[in-house]
Amino acid sequence: MSAGPAAKQMERVARCFDAKGRLQRWPSKRSEQVLVLWVVWSQLPDDVQMSESEVSAMLRGWHDYEDFALLRRDLCDLDLLRRTPDGRIYRKIAQDMPEEARILAERVG
Numbered sequence: 001m002s003a004g005p006a007a008k009q010m011e012r013v014a015r016c017f018d019a020k021g022r023l024q025r026w027p028s029k030r031s032e033q034v035l036v037l038w039v040v041w042s043q044l045p046d047d048v049q050m051s052e053s054e055v056s057a058m059l060r061g062w063h064d065y066e067d068f069a070l071l072r073r074d075l076c077d078l079d080l081l082r083r084t085p086d087g088r089i090y091r092k093i094a095q096d097m098p099e100e101a102r103i104l105a106e107r108v109g
Contacts (some may be wrong), residue, residue, distance in 0.1 A: 009035075010104060017108040023063035026070070034078065038101030039108060040071055041080040044092040055081070055090045 008081075013032045014027050023040070027033050043062055052072070059068035072090075075081035083090045097105070 006100060010100060010107075014108055016065070021108045023065040023071075026065055026067070033074070035104055036072070037074050037078055037080065038097055039105045040107075041075060041092065041095070041106045041109050042101075043096060044075075044081065046092055046094070050089070050090045052083070052090060054086060089091060 009032060013027060013035045016023060016027055016032075016036055017023050017039075023036060027036060040059070040063070044055075044058065055072055056068050059071050063071070065071070072081070076083060076090075080093055080095060081090055082093055
């Protein structure tokens, strides 16, 4: 990987995860937050209906970052996760993962 701006950003975002791939901290830049959210999204099960408590339990189980509700809301805001109007059922939305997010997910996973 080159030492350009994208590589530097990838390094900064990778440092948000520990050696086991667990999210430890939330980056301050929105572009870096979006990369983190793609990594989180990649860990969600495909084609499974989940309750809010199940999604929250998964996020808490996979990540040491304490604000799992922020992760859940941001995943919905980016349309990576959808919920029914009553908020009872969540489902991961199939997306083509951006290349840099895929590389990051492989690196920290």
